[in-house]
Amino acid sequence: MTGCLGCDLLAGRRELPGGVLHETTAWVVNHVVGPMNLGTLIVGPREHVVAVAELDDTAAAELGPLLRDTARVVETLCRPEQTYVCMWSHGRDARKHLHIAVQPVTAEVRARYGGLRSEQLQARMLADGHEPDVADVEQFCDQARELFREIADSS
Template sequence: MGASAEHSEDGSGGGCLACDLIAGTEPLPGGTISRTGHWTVEHCVGPLGLGTLVVKPLRHVVHVADLTAEESAELGPLLRRTSEAVTAVTSPEQVYVCLWSHAGGVPGHIHFVVQPARADDMARHDAYGPALQVAMFGAGRVPGEHDVADVCDRLRAALAEPAR
């Protein structure tokens, strides 16, 4: 396992969208929301709704088992704080946190999706949980850049507040 030879340890290059977003070679609507020594928090670039965040390691990691002790130590508290910020800013029914790491059926840069599950989204798609995510991808509705920038500013402020 470990980092692929086509990806640098600093998270740049090699055709990995997650690495390219970190490196700034692909546009990132809303910009970086938060960054720790080992992780970054960004708005999802896909159709999972406004306020859906991605928490991913700064280096290219394909398997959770390959996380370092330091990366692992930061992960739990960061996921909790990110979920807390999403809850405070979006007031959802629930916040889903799930690991994604496939691109075209091939394991890719791991990332945790932190998604506000809203009643109106569940009603619109007549789905919840994984079925809601599949339905949202099927619908393909990506939030507008202005809306993403606005919610990212609010999420950035919420994440900057001291943890409860």
């Protein structure tokens, strides 16, 4: 769907720093685009899906293992205090392309945002608008892509 960020990124109509890190039949993993911390990965459906209730059987079956593997990649590379897994698809006026953020929250990240946690931390990040450096994202994504390959090869 033209004009949808998720669809535009996957179709190459918008730049996707770091590119696609991993993909399954129904899902694609990439680094977040926007004001979240380095290492925050997005698990999004290939198709324009706006609700979990709309997932087909293939997408539903792939989701759990893919979230686990994505969290393993984030945990390995970032060594966070906690890894958040949050589904977002609520747009300003309507539902938007479903995407699930897998976000590493380190002590450094919490300190940068006054010790905030959970939704307050994410809200502050979005309001502050600070985006990770593109070169750092590219480097992180190279490492993440390799870890996804290792996980796939060991399955």
